[in-house]
Amino acid sequence: QAWQTLKLPNATLQLIGVNEFPKAGLEQNDETITYLPPVPHATLGDYYNRANVFVFPSLVEGFGLVLLEAMACGIPVITTPNTAGPDIITDGVEGFIIPIRDVEALKEKLEWCYRHPQELAEMGRAARRRAEQLTWDLYRRRLGSRVKEVYDHHCSSKAKSCMPIQI
Incomplete structure (x- = not known):
């Protein structure tokens, strides 16, 4: 139209x-x-x-x-x-x-x-x-960064001993 x-x-x-x-x-x-x-x-x-x-x-x-x-x-x-x-x-x-x-x-x-x-x-x-x-590389880096951020926040807020991760 x-x-x-x-x-x-x-x-x-x-x-x-x-x-x-x-x-x-x-x-x-x-x-x-x-x-x-x-x-x-x-x-x-x-x-x-x-x-x-x-x-x-x-x-x-x-x-x-x-x-x-x-x-x-x-x-x-x-x-x-x-x-x-x-x-x-x-x-x-x-x-x-x-x-x-x-x-x-x-x-x-x-x-x-x-x-x-x-x-x-x-x-x-x-x-x-x-x-x-x-790019796919940028997507991977952003996703990895976000996963690490969530993981680190979870570990610090729960006062648990979490295994460090590297992405």
Whole structure:
């Protein structure tokens, strides 16, 4: 709905994996919308690299690794709080967090992206920098640090003799 009301000149919308969601409500004869079947994971980078913004308006999503994939390609994202978006994106820096089912908010952010190409490019650079920070090694170190913190607190608060741990 947001896309169809915008009618942005020289702008197109690519929907990848259209077999995974219904086309109902979308104008199938709208020449600004391209429907693509699911593509091999190895080729997703090619699609990300041709995009200006990645939109992931999910209603329910565990982590949404696709957000990091897009960000790693330097693509800012528009997503909802029902994804990992709030955990990895600072609203207005690497992308935007919009309320679920809020067509007007999505429309507003898409139009902003269209009208502010320089700012969008900077947002894409910030998205890439953020994605580069979120590594498995960093995750392991943070998790290990937190486990040690909880363990140390448990040992000190219980006045027990606990075995020291090293993570």
